Amino acid sequence: MTPTPLKDTSASTPSRNAILLIQCEDRPGLVSRMSSFIFENGGNIVHLDQFTDPLTNRFYMRLEWQYDKFLIRPEEFHAVFTPLARQFGMEYTLHFSDYLPKMAIFVSKLGHCLIDLLSRISDGDIRAQIPLIISNHPDMEKFAGIFGIPYHYLPINRENKAEMEEKELQLLREHQVDLIVLARYMQILSNKMISEYPNQIINIHHSFLPAFVGGKPYHQAYSRGVKLIGATSHFVTEILDEGPIIEQSVIKVSHRDAIEELVLKGKDVEKVTLSRAVRLHLQHRVLVHGNKTVVFE
Amino acid sequence: MTPTPLKDTSASTPSRNAILLIQCEDRPGLVSRMSSFIFENGGNIVHLDQFTDPLTNRFYMRLEWQYDKFLIRPEEFHAVFTPLARQFGMEYTLHFSDYLPKMAIFVSKLGHCLIDLLSRISDGDIRAQIPLIISNHPDMEKFAGIFGIPYHYLPINRENKAEMEEKELQLLREHQVDLIVLARYMQILSNKMISEYPNQIINIHHSFLPAFVGGKPYHQAYSRGVKLIGATSHFVTEILDEGPIIEQSVIKVSHRDAIEELVLKGKDVEKVTLSRAVRLHLQHRVLVHGNKTVVFE
Amino acid sequence: MTPTPLKDTSASTPSRNAILLIQCEDRPGLVSRMSSFIFENGGNIVHLDQFTDPLTNRFYMRLEWQYDKFLIRPEEFHAVFTPLARQFGMEYTLHFSDYLPKMAIFVSKLGHCLIDLLSRISDGDIRAQIPLIISNHPDMEKFAGIFGIPYHYLPINRENKAEMEEKELQLLREHQVDLIVLARYMQILSNKMISEYPNQIINIHHSFLPAFVGGKPYHQAYSRGVKLIGATSHFVTEILDEGPIIEQSVIKVSHRDAIEELVLKGKDVEKVTLSRAVRLHLQHRVLVHGNKTVVFE
């Protein structure tokens, strides 16, 4: 059987949009100044969302506009925009809708999140290319195979952890990966890797954080006797299970649900929660400040 | 016992904001033009949300700004804004956050939606004054009493329907009512009343519309054997149960739920759904076009 | 205005049912033995639910049968059933559907849970009588008034806590209360009171336990940046927020929700969650073992 490569769905995008994510201290005139900047340079705004946190007075904005008739070329944008950004003290990132982000998936033994992601990418529901899958187990190679994705089996143990992670980093750099998704990857990443990909690593934790931090959350949920179980998708930071939360969901359970049943029900919540978080991030709808996210849905 | 009037919660609003709701055909430069208009006249935008329907090319916007230092006085706004509105073909409405809207509540025998609304208004969670409650039954008068709200018992039957509704209209006009809420009011309004309050009458229908239009929706749900029941809050138009939907919710049911149990579970969904819709409308977050709503949450 | 006493809804019960709640170690033949015991004594079973926890091998059962033609009189039941119960080592309680339980409600300043409960009792959706409401604040007296319920304002402070609680206990004993509901009562009960009412005190905690134990859970939720907030109804035990959970619910929130908005959205979840838990308990659907509940819905 010939593998069916994930199709490049970028062709179906009717036109090129630019997305600008901004954050800075709030000041009067920001929205006006930004929307005028786009308009005066020939851009037609198709989406604008903004938010000011009243407690911190911090301003967040997402601007999306049609780029086709925009007067500033992509390679010139930084130079043209810098004075304005400096004036307001903005942090910003610029993205283009026709760029297909490169996403590495890490997985261990359980495949439901991986398969769900690949199925969505195959349908064009999540727009990304997957240059590689990395795993500490061989089990999921067959699913990588049908999509023609290289599968790197790197068995990690206590002795070789540093060495293996160095290999992983080389692979990620080599493929110029934009995003790492931990699709039920049961290894703790080193601070070195985390700091090389700040707010670019998305994990799914199988509990409704901050309840049941750490290992075996379904066992913890079972012994506490909760009536709902959940899943949390978050950016990975150096403190375990403490990174900025992107998306959370729950599902009802009862006394009849043994731990195996909690695991099974939890899978549904995990895969949907992770895929939503990945999609929101790849659509450039998530901004991070400190330990919290602003999600412009 | 002395009745406890609903407190005027407007005092707790720190400052006066203006909210402008706009809709028109989409054209480049709208966001820029509008935000500049506010900024150049001394307004600090605290919330901007916009949406363009790609199918109809219609543009919707909600703009909220601090009015304290705004250079245009409220009574001048219309004159100053008209040329800009005309240029873009805008329909618009202007609202002020310190105005306490006047809301009439219609109720029949079931009080759960009424009590829920009054309890929220009493807590300041919904900001409104209730100049009158109208009912075709006397049962709910006691709840009106504790809040010191006049209760008009107008028993309607086939013979006196036109006459009674005329009385209702007189009362509504007399109190200059901004919004009518049908809190499980089991009478069909005449077209005359509906046309006098376009998109100003909010109803709660006890099903997940468009399923189970018309009477006895829980009986219909029971005989169809559905596994979820719902409630729909919508603006009232001349076609029964066909008005623009503001909010919908559902709750799980099973074969064990007899019709009485569906009614009981449905009450929870009805009251929460209606109260949310009323709150969204009173915060000027709902725009209507044709048979659909745009809700800027 | 004359107060409207809560109606005695027991009259609407068509016939008297008995409900037997049983737990013991699992052994073959338990279901057969129990159902035969009921049948042979002239009872027609209308509901039977059972559960065996595979980890602890503990058996739980709820049996409901029509009592009208049952051969054993209520006052004889204990004597007749004791040998069977002893043989299997059963703990059991017997309840009758036409008994109207006596429920005391404790409340502080926030009334949404209290009003929701009273509204449901008034509608007959929860079957109970309320001989008294106890509060450390005077605010909610007006709502007690319309239902003609005595309101005991007992302001507690550090100095008088023991004395006040003694008064509360006297009131509870005097009224032979079956159940205490803490409807957002912001005082920690003494171990003395808790041990006098084991598994008879139901609290609503305004978070999705075990997340955000203790004070100000919405502040905790806000600073963690969660995307869902919740409420937990549980029996009160000596360890704060650690008692057996009866019911939990959540609601979606976003970065736009300031703490005040979390509080407001949380109220909806709190009142619905508490009322469901109270209703389940009063229908004798909740069994407790250790720190967990079995809920026969």
Add this chain to the structure above:
Amino acid sequence: MTPTPLKDTSASTPSRNAILLIQCEDRPGLVSRMSSFIFENGGNIVHLDQFTDPLTNRFYMRLEWQYDKFLIRPEEFHAVFTPLARQFGMEYTLHFSDYLPKMAIFVSKLGHCLIDLLSRISDGDIRAQIPLIISNHPDMEKFAGIFGIPYHYLPINRENKAEMEEKELQLLREHQVDLIVLARYMQILSNKMISEYPNQIINIHHSFLPAFVGGKPYHQAYSRGVKLIGATSHFVTEILDEGPIIEQSVIKVSHRDAIEELVLKGKDVEKVTLSRAVRLHLQHRVLVHGNKTVVFE
């Protein structure tokens, strides 16, 4: 690549349980008689659930017991049980937990439901063998391939519909299929096939039935402006979209969701709803009477 056959997960079942599904007119003594029958023949009941519909006086029961020491051999059960069944006018079916049901999957172009089912079967979360997949399109063959499942591509058009369906029936008979799952199969089955598999064909309809019956339900939902979309899994009967409902779910949508976005969000609900319904049915938890189901969760 060698295909990975779906593992026979029956080996992991610790012991053989029997499941008996019963329905008949309600009469006193049914539960007692049935539980005694099992116990006296050496069976240890591990699950008993029953329900009497008060409107129709119909009795439904699910009995599960350990079969290892049961005195009646499987091949004798029918003969031994018939007199008892006749006495009460019971309809019954008997199932064994170690039998691996044979499930045919029909699919058209959209693969999300198929992939979700195969992924769960592969994980052992749904226990079934898939002797064949039938499709009127070739697209999904690649997914059948990795699991080593024969894929029958039978392109149906107006001219060859009867002939193609005859081929399908031959395939289904040949493989002695127990259950047919329509995993977004966009062809209407003939009455002949439906009557050959009564209550053995499960479909997923992409709306919250009875809203939006028939074709293009997401288009219908879009033009009605609903705020929730749903999916319904039901048994297929001769009247389109009118069969007994097993499971329903919904997801929130907003004015921002164009039809494509509704389709995308709907996929999540469809696949989870269908898989749950299939799992409930395969665990013998679903009884059908007339147009409704009793689901013993």
